[in-house]
Amino acid sequence: MAEKGSTRILDGNNAAAQGAKLSRVQVIAAYPITPQSPVTEKLSEFVEKGELDAQYVAVESEHSALAVCTSASTVGARAFTASSSHGLAYMHEMLHWAAGARLPVFLACVNRAIGAPWNVLNDQQDSISQRDTGWIQIYARNNQEILDSIIQAYRIAESVYVPVMVCYDGFVLSHTEMPVNLPSQEDVDRFLPPYKPHTILDPANPRNYNLVTFANPRVNAEGVLCHGYMELRYLLQEALQNSRETIIKVGQEFGEAFGRTYSSTLWANRLDDANTVIVAMGSLVMEATVAADILREAGHKVGVLGLRVFRPFPKADVVKALEKSRLIVVFDKNISYGLEGATCSEIKSALYGSSVRAVIRNFIVGLGGRDVKARELVDAVNRSLLSAKEDDLTREYPEWICAI
Amino acid sequence: MGTRDCQHICAESSPAIGEAGKTGEWRDSFPVIDPEKCVVARQNKPACFLCWLYCPDAVITKTVPIQIDMEYCKGCGICAQICPAHAISMIREQ
């Protein structure tokens, strides 16, 4: 199906704001932080101009931003927030709360490094640090995916009652303009039905949400055995486990409605005959395809695997995509200190017990806005090709592409 | 049988009396109303009701005569202290 709607040249933040607007968000609460601020500015402009019928709450902190969103979501409003870096870290408690309360709020994470020392530029340490909060995490490669993912995110979140975070690289995408197709409001309205909350806030039918919960199950006043804390945690895990199916279904339906299909949790580039696979996330996936092209010209069978969905981690999809690989080179814009890049750990974990017996190399790149050039990725892969031996499947620690 | 039957996807609670159980069991002493002294009992009509007003646990009825729900009365003794007619005494539980 051909693309519909109109194409404009937008930066990532504007694409995010347009995505929120098209999703008809009803409550917006956000606190400015570089490089996310233009998202909140644009949305407040939409509201003040009357182009978006939403409540815009200019909160005093990120913690409050998400508290506003969770409570608004409990009432039944579609809620939107956006943050970066320290702001996301400051939200940490509320991130857990939103997921634990099973509220389908949305967060645009404009990926930025975290201090100390201060740094406003891009890496993915902020969102990776939040991977265990129970949120679905989707990473966009370009500005079109930012917009498309937001619209899909509300469908996903409101189907499985799990909050969704769409992450995109600060400045590299947030402040870089590129062509973005804007679907029509009518088409989005058809695709995204109104939010139906599972919560009830009505004095005539009083319910109390998220009281202290015992370790063990407890019988309610009617004699029905209700969950203990652990059963509620299981349900959240189950929801994320099962959400893969919803994510793919929503992505397919999005394709049918708008002509851009998101039918996988992954982005695969020239994987069919590749025995060497570059793994990356976010905008780096684009740069990695340039590197793969260079390596192909040099005679290496190189492909790229981009992780679109990081939580739930698509283990089975990853194993299948890496089936033919003999060398996997994972580039991480984050570091789990004392171990390695987070995506590398996830890839290794996914491959455990599979038939894939590939050498895995991990490179930490691009922290704090350090530019990552295709030729550097090429160099790293070339070095890995030289060291790729059966008896040297993995290294204890990753290699850093920096000047130390 | 598991806990799925409750159909909650988050911790959603509904109101009921006695959430903490029979809180009357917490008492070390219990209130006794002397109808000879209680203004409501003596006047045999709605009056005073200060014990009802000040009870933290809403276990005293606003009726003629006044009644105390001993299943849930925690025995704090506020009613005995507040009663202007000194009609309520606290008796130690056996």
Added chain:
Amino acid sequence: MKTTAVNLTEKEYALPGNRTCPGCALSLAYRHILKALEGQAIVTVPPSCLTVLHGMYPITSVTVPCVNTPFASAAASATGLLAGLKALGREGPTVVAVAGDGGTYDIGIQALSAAAERQTDFLYICYDNEGYMNTGNQRSGSTPLGAISGTTPVLGKQQNPKDIVAIMEAHGIPYVATANASYPLDLYEKVKKARAIRGTRFIHVFSPCPPGWSFPFNNTISIGKLAVEIGWVILYEVEDGVFRLTSASESIAKQGNLKPLREYLGQQGRFRNITEEQIEALQRWVNARWKRCLDRAGN
């Protein structure tokens, strides 16, 4: 018609058999707060003794809808409830945040101040038991000078509490008031009045805590009354900038002098180590505040 114990509604929204300690002033105050709201409220609560009162999943002791929220976020949660209700065209129930002194003076003040600055249309009730009683009595920004607590275990607290009501008044909000669980009808009237006002309304409710302050639980009411008689608690309201003493504080201002502080301190184990110097300092603090209030009231 003046509200009395005789004509006050029988309907209860806080049910018997809840989890609070015997003689809990919060439990008493909350009964009357909900009566004044006639149950037509959506409540949001950060962790506190009120969370305990509300019960444990899947049963709650309260017949009003409630959204629990992390410690720092009571006022932000209330803001979200309002924004959600407004977005859905469901304006009607009063949005009420109820937090303790820890959740108000300390960790919650940032969100509260911001919500007030935004003139958020909600009622904020701080019940003040002068410490983190839910976690076993640690000092808060409201704990009095000289009081022993879990984190001032030997010397007692070395500072006076901050005047949260004055802080809230400085936000230029339409209604602030102080109340006291020992004066439930005064509290009831203030909540009822606040319910009808639009914008941010703030009510401070003094709530003696028998285990935390170490006094017999049948003395909750008398301790609360004594707190007014010695001037530690001053009952007043400021409506659109107009200051008015109410209830017992109004009578004391008209008829008599404050009782000496010593009588109040002597009834509570938490002041067992207080020094003469501290008592004098505390008395000076009380006297100065009482004089300010008398001046404002035009006495």
Added chain:
Amino acid sequence: MQDYYEIRWHGRGGQGAITAAKILAQAAYLEGYQGVTAAPSFGAERRGAPISASTRIGRQTIMVVSQIENPNVVVVLDHTLLKYDEVTSGLIRGGWLIVNSWRHPKELDVPGDFNIATADATRVCSDLGLVVAGVTVVNTAILGSFVRATEAVSMSNIEKAIRGRFSDSQAGINLAAIAQTYEMTRLERRG
């Protein structure tokens, strides 16, 4: 016309280099290039301090997100910036250095095997009253020199991009500035 351009803009905070980078991306998209990107130099921007921006133009979707190392074109909004080595750094052989300057390209004394174009955009804009908050805004005017030198986009698509961005009266002045700068641009081919 080439299939792929990497253009780096150098200016001072407030001169509008980023806006120019975006207008060019828009015009190129209208020209039929499917891949365009426009980005500021990342980080804090302060008025008067040297800044850069970039535009990439390609027949296909742009996959490169790293910073430009070897531009085909470098546009300099303020010739005083030529004293910084990074301004011409990496500019490819046969590429274009486009400078807002009253000097002839030969008089600029810039070594290298690239072509040079100059025009006195400041005078044009100052005459037309293109002054915002005390700063003569030359960012759009220099697009005239860009088109003249590179022929990467047509004047009509520059006009469409300008009209899409500015009010009618503002667009008129900007287009007049672009047209005048186009005419007065002096070219020196040496690549």
